[in-house]
Amino acid sequence: MDRKELFGNILKKRSFLCIGLDSDIYRIPSFLKDTDDPVFEFNRGIIDATHKLAVAYKPNIAFYESLGSPGWLALNKTVDYLKANYPDIFLIADAKRGDIGNTSKLYARAFFENMNFDAVTVAPYMGEDSVSPFLDYPGKWVILLALTSNRGADDFQYHPDDKNSLYRLVLNKSQSWADRERMMYVVGATRAEMLSEIREIVPDHFLLIPGVGAQGGSLDKVAEHGFNSSCGLLVNSSRGIIFADNSENYASVAAVKARELQQQMESHLYKKGLL
Amino acid sequence: MDRKELFGNILKKRSFLCIGLDSDIYRIPSFLKDTDDPVFEFNRGIIDATHKLAVAYKPNIAFYESLGSPGWLALNKTVDYLKANYPDIFLIADAKRGDIGNTSKLYARAFFENMNFDAVTVAPYMGEDSVSPFLDYPGKWVILLALTSNRGADDFQYHPDDKNSLYRLVLNKSQSWADRERMMYVVGATRAEMLSEIREIVPDHFLLIPGVGAQGGSLDKVAEHGFNSSCGLLVNSSRGIIFADNSENYASVAAVKARELQQQMESHLYKKGLL
Numbered sequence: 001m002d003r004k005e006l007f008g009n010i011l012k013k014r015s016f017l018c019i020g021l022d023s024d025i026y027r028i029p030s031f032l033k034d035t036d037d038p039v040f041e042f043n044r045g046i047i048d049a050t051h052k053l054a055v056a057y058k059p060n061i062a063f064y065e066s067l068g069s070p071g072w073l074a075l076n077k078t079v080d081y082l083k084a085n086y087p088d089i090f091l092i093a094d095a096k097r098g099d100i101g102n103t104s105k106l107y108a109r110a111f112f113e114n115m116n117f118d119a120v121t122v123a124p125y126m127g128e129d130s131v132s133p134f135l136d137y138p139g140k141w142v143i144l145l146a147l148t149s150n151r152g153a154d155d156f157q158y159h160p161d162d163k164n165s166l167y168r169l170v171l172n173k174s175q176s177w178a179d180r181e182r183m184m185y186v187v188g189a190t191r192a193e194m195l196s197e198i199r200e201i202v203p204d205h206f207l208l209i210p211g212v213g214a215q216g217g218s219l220d221k222v223a224e225h226g227f228n229s230s231c232g233l234l235v236n237s238s239r240g241i242i243f244a245d246n247s248e249n250y251a252s253v254a255a256v257k258a259r260e261l262q263q264q265m266e267s268h269l270y271k272k273g274l275l
Numbered sequence: 276m277d278r279k280e281l282f283g284n285i286l287k288k289r290s291f292l293c294i295g296l297d298s299d300i301y302r303i304p305s306f307l308k309d310t311d312d313p314v315f316e317f318n319r320g321i322i323d324a325t326h327k328l329a330v331a332y333k334p335n336i337a338f339y340e341s342l343g344s345p346g347w348l349a350l351n352k353t354v355d356y357l358k359a360n361y362p363d364i365f366l367i368a369d370a371k372r373g374d375i376g377n378t379s380k381l382y383a384r385a386f387f388e389n390m391n392f393d394a395v396t397v398a399p400y401m402g403e404d405s406v407s408p409f410l411d412y413p414g415k416w417v418i419l420l421a422l423t424s425n426r427g428a429d430d431f432q433y434h435p436d437d438k439n440s441l442y443r444l445v446l447n448k449s450q451s452w453a454d455r456e457r458m459m460y461v462v463g464a465t466r467a468e469m470l471s472e473i474r475e476i477v478p479d480h481f482l483l484i485p486g487v488g489a490q491g492g493s494l495d496k497v498a499e500h501g502f503n504s505s506c507g508l509l510v511n512s513s514r515g516i517i518f519a520d521n522s523e524n525y526a527s528v529a530a531v532k533a534r535e536l537q538q539q540m541e542s543h544l545y546k547k548g549l550l
Contacts, residue, residue, distance in 0.1 A: 069351070
């Protein structure tokens with residue numbers, strides 16, 4: 001999916017919501033646990049109930065990997081189900097991978113060939129040759145970690161003298177690796193006040209913004225500082241949607257929560273003159 | 276396995292060799308491809324032929340992940356086989372994971388609970404709370420990326436004014452997260468000339484050194500600059516050993532290559548007065 005199509009879907013759905021499928025086996029409703037593949041069944045319920053409200057889904061791979069081989073099967077089935085039934089969804093593997101070139105190639109194969117993800121999140125620590133193998137797939141995206149939503153972002157990414165911050169170096173340098181048609185950046189919603197400065201460095205790129213909801217980030221602030229003329233935002237919510245209820249009604253409650261966010265997003269898109 | 280036991284194994288085997296099980300399905304001998312689990316059979320052959328020469332094995336997880344669910348099964352079987360038959364082996368998951376705390380917990384579960392690895396390589400970009408969940412397992416190790424062996428290390432890790440290098444910040448700051456009994460660092464053999472400076476910051480820690488062999492690093496230089504009084508080095512070779520031959524004799528040729536490295540290591544251990 002290219003940038004234009006993604007923007008088109010945002011306008012069509014009046015939403016820039018990404019739903020995080022962080023489908024922790026210990027938190028999914030108990031009635032699903034007797035099914036053959038509880039994690040996939042859980043995901044299918046969430047997806048069917050929310051797909052009109054979201055433009056993207058983002059399974060965090062850790063939740064599947066922690067289940068071993070059956071977890072990878074559940075992930076495969078989720079990807080296949082989404083692509084077969086809702087082809088307009090932008091599908092992100094939140095994997096935060098990155099290794100020497102020879103090895104990153106294999107991670108790229110895992111997410112782009114074996115599974116039909118549109119994008120993978122990649123950690124920048126090892127530099128260009130750890131990222132470029134993911135860019136060898138036409139039409140696929142790298143979403144590079146820039147400024148993350150967690151407390152530990154202050155350890156290395158952020159420097160009190162902001163000019164020397166590592167996240168700025170990552171944003172600046174990586175623009176020579178791929179343009180806005182192939183690369184996005186992760187910026188935590190908990191750092192929304194820094195989005196204005198980030199927009200000075202990457203005015204045209206899409207940003208993937210986790211941290212709204214359970215982690216305390218504000219959608220209003222993200223919209224205030226982060227929009228560009230093609231929206232340029234995918235705002236993710238995971239736990240606040242998918243675990244809003246753990247009864248048999250979990251999917252419809254998830255849809256209510258997703259609808260709340262979608263309506264706030266629609267209002268921001270209007271205010272910005274994009275709708 | 277604690278630091279003392281690891282050092283004991285190094286003295287007993289007269290080796291600080293780590294063998295990288297980067298078992299690329301496209302490179303393993305063709306006669307194995309008719310077996311039920313070619314990757315596991317390949318690994319078993321390598322392990323049986325080389326276990327007396329190495330103190331550690333290090334599967335790079337990308338090679339297994341790229342095969343999907345069957346790859347994870349092969350990895351599981353390899354871990355179980357090593358632990359059941361050669362309990363004195365230090366087993367490293369080269370995964371380069373790292374995510375917000377809530378999520379890193381699940382990666383830790385994958386490698387330390389579901390599979391009985393002794394250590395996981397972790398990327399430091401997201402800071403302390405992305406690393407600490409791996410430290411919640413007594414007796415298990417974090418091996419933090421510091422200065423990697425690839426060209427891209429120059430993009431962010433290394434700064435021409437070395438004092439401000441990110442890898443130095445990582446080495447300095449992370450010492451407050453865990454001590455030499457729980458943490459090691461990755462330093463590429465291709466950067467061997469920088470090991471003396473690194474030893475000033477982390478004199479007592481073990482270093483995992485990839486990049487000898489196919490990537491061009493020199494064992495002599497690593498030994499010259501990297502030793503400490505407990506050896507303090509695990510030097511990894513992957514392709515140079517496991518793919519030295521692709522006939523039915525692959526395992527015995529791998530043993531010859533491993534023996535060459537072990538003998539050089541023995542000689543360095545003697546010269547250093549450790550044997």
